Amino acid sequence: MENKVFVFGHKNPDTDSICSSMVHEILDKKNGWETKAVRLGNINKETQYVLDYLKIEAPELIEKVEEGQEVLLVDHNEFSQSVDGIEKAKILGVTDHHKIANFETSEPLYYTAKPYGCTATILYEEFKALGHTIERKEAILMASAIISDTLLLKSPTTTQKDKKALEELETIAGINVNEYGLEMLKAGTDLDDFTEEELINIDSKVFEKENIKYEIAQVNTVSIEDVLKREEKLKEVINKTIEEKGLSLFVLAITDILNSNSEIIALGEKTDVIKVAFNKELENDKALLEGVVSRKKQLLPNIDKNI
């Protein structure tokens, strides 16, 4: 068993999960506490852009933890999204911005949750509260996480706290947030290496309501048109997924991060839900949803209400 306390984000890690675990380690060191940031999966292209920019290595990959391993969770709490073996680990603390579910401990712990757009914004406030100086490296890590989770402050999950944090971090980091952020987000939209099967699985979640199962997948892009060149093949793999998983509906949202719109492809027996949910008719199984960029705040609640 590793002596150091592990800090990690969720499986299939995004930029917030990676950057916030690294920032947590830095903050812990300032508090006189040796912890070690690790990760539960591959680094995506967006996050790789951040690491390359800073010329630093990704945290070490771990597959599972041993019984009794001391851990700190960031950017998640649900055991199903956490490391294998989490049930028998000793959870010392959690820093998160999600709802709490499928989570329990056998001992009292530190738990800091705030309903912000990003975990890094909570860590930013910890630096402030403890009077620690924020240096360039952690400023860029935190700014990158906020840019990623809020799509450059355009997502409806964005709060005033995220805006304020990003504004101050921009100065410390010595970057132009809009230029840097757009390059970073664009790096994450390079879908060339992905097969269609992989593409619909980059960021996908299955939901269930009264025995009706449906799935919402999302990809970010700077050109919806580019992604739609693969429309026929995408529909093929979506229909295959519907059959294999017994889904009533599959929605793939292709989100234009420059213009904050999403083109959706909707397939399955329950596609009529889309009309009621978004007041839009599907044409060729597709619809453009203007201003829609968030699964959590826009796609999911509207579909869930009408399915």
Added chain:
Amino acid sequence: MENKVFVFGHKNPDTDSICSSMVHEILDKKNGWETKAVRLGNINKETQYVLDYLKIEAPELIEKVEEGQEVLLVDHNEFSQSVDGIEKAKILGVTDHHKIANFETSEPLYYTAKPYGCTATILYEEFKALGHTIERKEAILMASAIISDTLLLKSPTTTQKDKKALEELETIAGINVNEYGLEMLKAGTDLDDFTEEELINIDSKVFEKENIKYEIAQVNTVSIEDVLKREEKLKEVINKTIEEKGLSLFVLAITDILNSNSEIIALGEKTDVIKVAFNKELENDKALLEGVVSRKKQLLPNIDKNI
């Protein structure tokens, strides 16, 4: 449905649950937010001493909450210890010092947990972090909660943070913590009004391990001898409880808050556990456990390990 956000501690409220909900309301007001402290049960004699000292009224009693009622929890998180209807309430925040279990939300929220001896110590740190002045009333409420939960800093649940908070609160409150605290704790030990049935239920919890059910009850006193005058009647009602609930063991801890010892009465088929757990032979179903005052940190883990 009440418009104001309700703030409350656990059912069968102790001094921390009552005082911390009142302090939370005061803190919220300083943050420009109108909330209302309420309570889920009767005020015990110890807490009544605090309210009388401050010449203030207890928070309003509530039985349940309506669907969608906005609430803030202090000093607990488990739904089984919370208000009836909690599953359908909107939980905006939690401030607590217990392990997390049987708790979930459907939305992101504020959650502040720290492994301290008392919820009020966490609230004290919030006042500090936000730069708010602590006035006499809230200083006495917080000091009382810390004194109660830590038995005047003698319980092994006490942390350095609790000590530091109580030290500063003593000055603001303008009280002598030892004198005030002892009077307050003594007020809580007045057991004259209680029948033996009531006495073993003042502060009692049932535990279960591999289908073995056992119960640990605790009463605080300044004279163990005084309580033991009722020994025969207490044994009678304990045996009745064992039979009714199908318990393998019932331990009543009579805790001397002046000398930090507990005399236990142990009955049931599994009383041999006591010898292994505490290295003490029962004599007439009783044993004096020196230095033992905490169910959470001393009685429960030792019994649980050996049952």
